[in-house]
Amino acid sequence: MSKIGVFICHCGENISATVDVERVAREIGGMEGVAHAIDYKYMCSDPGQTFIKEAVKKYGLDGVVVGACSPRMHEPTFRRACAEAGLNPYLCEMANLREHCSWVHEKSEETTEKAIDLVKMMVEKVKKNKPLDSIKVPVTKRALVIGGGIAGIQASLDIANTGHKVILVERDPSIGGHMSQLSETFPTLDCSQCILTPRMVEVAQHPNIKLYTYAELESLEGFIGNFKAKIRLKAKSVNYSTCTGCGACIQKCPVKKIPSEFNAGLGTRTAIYVPFPQAVPNKPVIDRVNCNYYKRGACKICEKTCQVGSIEWDKEDEIITEEVGAVVLATGFDVKGTDFFPEYGYGQYKDVLTGLQFERLASASGPTFGEIRRPSDGAIPKKIVFIACAGSRDPAKGIPYCSKICCMYTAKHAMLYQHKVHDGESTVFYMDIRAGGKNYEEFVRRAIEEDTVNYVRGRVARVYEKNGKLIVKGVDTLLGGEQVEIEADMVVLATAGVANCGSEQLAQKLHVSYDPYHFFAEAHPKLKPVETNTAGIFLAGACQAPKDIPETVGMASGAAVKVAALFSNDELVREPVVAVVNRLAPPLYSTCVGCFMCETACPYNAIEHEEIKGRDGSLIRTIARVNQGLCQGCGTCVAFCRSKSIDIQGYTNEQVYAEVMSLLND
Amino acid sequence: MRCYQCGKCTAGCVLASDMNYPPSYLMRLLQTGTRQNMDKVLASNSIWLCLNCENCLGRCPMEIDIPKMMDYLRTQAIKENKLHPDSKPIIAFHRSFLDSVRNTGRLYEIGLVLSYKFRTFNFLQDLAIAPSMYLKGKLHLLPEKIKDRRSMKRIFAQTIENAKTVNK
């Protein structure tokens, strides 16, 4: 028979004012299995805790129930006290006599009776409690950062500066992401590359950062603290250990007309190329799709040019494995092309651009060296129209959400244009101006007031070309719907910020969730913005939703701190409230029938398949096993299992039934 | 109604500038849900001038079916007898057209034009082109009639002539 100790707290008068605590202690003391029951003024005080410790020893208690406040308040306190007295802490439970009883009921017979019931429930539960050990998992103190935009750069540097190793994987030949493509940045108009390049270099030189460019994640296995990442190093065709980055090969490559990704299609590049002059690493790769040699088997001019013999024709993709303890996802976003909107030109008019293309035009390192010129004929546009929300906030053809950054960059574009073309006229068609941020509204007002950008509230219905002009048919809704027609020289669409292509597949590889637009989903929209619901995988930057640089950097540092916190211990200690699949002696092994309903139910992919093999190594059965590193203890699997083979420690079926039955069985 | 007043419909509507209220404005009036604004809508020429060309619907980010609403509003305006003067020739034309279909099963253009002229007392209109139409073989002097004209009578009787049927 159990020997349970029960301790009823007065909480000063908080409980005893409405509950007859002496009667509770008295009646519970008479229950089967209760070896000791007392009441006391402040159980959580030192003397209160001492009562418990002494009773554990004196009566050899095998269970403790404290009838006091909410377990959310003092459960750790009393469990610690029990542990100090040598009792497994998970044999201690609390009955909530304060928040759930004395504070919500008047002083009465019923209130005391309810209090007795609440304590009884816990006594019955504790009888079924089993000693549990907290779970310890080792932590590999090395982080994997996927994506080398400003988010990935910031997160890598922050983690590396805490002294931990970082592996940074970037898909493109250089890190930098979208920020490296920007001209000047709102709200301060500082040059994007001037502030970014030093950080890119720092990444390359940091002793704690291992950089893999032109690489992608192949697969990820394992769980928090213990991931195994397979990384595909795409063949660069250039040996980076010998290449000096002199660029001679690039000068000589005869394939020169490939649209440059970095210049958003406005400039060209060669087949062997460095995406932009400040690239990190500043060494070329060969684009095999466009290279003459890979296409037709002849050329090799680059090889002849290279003084150090760095070209490697037969290099193949390589797959390496890295063990890491945490992952930061920082794969950023993408912008929709102009062909998104048929009425704005089907991508057929050369002078209808995306915002990103305009950034390249305005950038000193861009195809026009910072002069705003029309792609069609190189003329300087005298009239320019910006169309906000081009694709965003359009459930019919685009995406329903607001892309958040485009109001700001449109204001910036109009401003940059006015600064560069003094006699130019710029018009912005907008629906709302969303400029929430430090100095953002002021920035937009400056565009309107000081730089005389013409803001017209209304959407544009159509853009078409006539006599070398782009006719923009819009409306001024503030004038009761007056139609506005502008003959523009250039039209810039603030196209939607969308999830990066491939983000869905990447999310599936990592077992993180994504939203309907394929942006990665945070664990909680307010309180866990950098966590995913897979423990150990964190988010940074625009891969979670469109966002600007300040927010991206803040989020990246947040993710880095989460990683550092995780790495601050050698082992992870977790509450043992996790699921377990029962194990029986052979030949039964388990009541689990291997239906894996639990697997479909589990939101954390914590269910694994365990093969039970005979002595000869033949497969007897496959049953479920819970990966305790991944299990969060939600218990969903328990409700799904029809054979009742999986149960959740601390809330087992047995325990819960005992609670319920104690209430009803009289 | 989901309209968020972006104005794209108005920006592309070919007749917006001829309307008392351009389409987006009309949507706003309806959105208020007040009787007063509904009256404004019904008494406007907008609902009659709308050509059902569907430019607006094709471009509306919220896929608001303005042409369909126009259909409804026109029926409502007839029912409440709140007709903008611009509606007169338009309704007259439609009625004359349907008369022809009702009687012959097809469109009898001379009949249509004559009947329209009686309805609008606009005898001079189109005098200029009718003779050349005739000369170019584009006008039949006698109506073409379908055989089963009773089916036409029945269809008209059960739909437009049946007081209970209204546009939805």
Add this chain to the structure above:
Amino acid sequence: MKIGFYPGCSLTGSSREYNESVVALAKALDIELVEIKDWNCCGATAAHVMNEELSLSLPARIMAMAEEQGLTEVVVPCAACYNRLKVTQHELEDENKRTRVIEILKLPYRGDLKIINVLQMLEAYGAENIKTRVTRPFAHKVACYYGCLLVRPHSILKFDRVEDPQSMDTLIKGIGGTTLDWAFKTECCGAGFSVSRTDLVAKLSGNILKDAADRSAEAVIVACPLCQSNLDMRRGAINKTLKNPIDIPVIYITQAIGLALGIGAKELGLKRHFVTVEL
């Protein structure tokens, strides 16, 4: 190749030349057109504006008659009729509406007839023959004008692209013509307002013609009798609104292709246009 044929009222009256050219071209391309027996008017905009059930019943009778005749596919050259038939078919997918319309018609109606426009017919059954039978390449720079009814509502018609359709352009290019990239391909010409609001038609059609003329089109190519009559028959009224009168002809796609195949101008009804056609 045998296919059902619904001419509609315009083609038997004010747009006879469209009918003539469709028939002549079909013959030249070995397409046999089987006219729906005892067909009636589709009700056009008038029925649509005045009464919903009427606007569904009239086209439904046409389709019921075609079904009864054993036709499975029907070509409808008039864009307005094509639109009414397609939309009706779509609306009658609704059980209640269908039951009601069948009750009015007292005819069985299945709703599985395939309704196509003239461009679709030429694409599907004429493309090969046109290519091999061109005798007089149509070496002209023209503006293909689709109007509204052929492409909208896209969700129901599912034909071509809404803002910049291409099927007519492709056909013209196939007979040696050049097509313009212009802005008014699908802007409304004023449609059914021809008689009741000639002033508005003059304005809208004027805008269309002006853009085509500005881009030096030699002709405007259409596939709808409403468009044709607004742009052609109303040219007098249109030119009154313009600074410089426009004299470019407006011809049907079937006439253009007919010319390329060497069919005579008279057979194609080209003499019936108000604006003289010299192509």
Add this chain to the structure above:
Amino acid sequence: MSSNTDFEPKIIAFVCNWCTYAGADLTGTSRLKYATNVKIVRFPCTGRIDFLLLLKSFAQGADGVIVSGCHPNDCHYTSGNFHARRRWIAFRSILDLMGVDIRRIQYSWVSAAEGSKWADLVNNTVADIRALGPYAEYQKVADYLEKEGYNEEA
């Protein structure tokens, strides 16, 4: 419905730890009053709540049951509450089949911030169950459990 005024229904509440349990704590700290008839059983998540337990509760003499967890999308475990809701829909039909009055099960969402909603939920449920009277058909449920075993549709 006045015949049952002296009937005190026995009601069990199955709630999740993160939202409703905390919400009920807030009712306490706010000193809002409610009826004493309801006793709370704490679960990690409503997704853990096995409907066999509800049946057992009825079979053993409960007059009513409350199931409450986080609002949709607020689930601490992402999707547990969705699973719970889906199963609840399936479970309803089983109950119906067995002749259990589904009005006796109150399904709700109470967040950690909705202390007063918890008080209202309890009071309304108590009033409803009191109006329905004691649950008399428990024997049916007990027999069912005995006979069929448990075959809840997932």
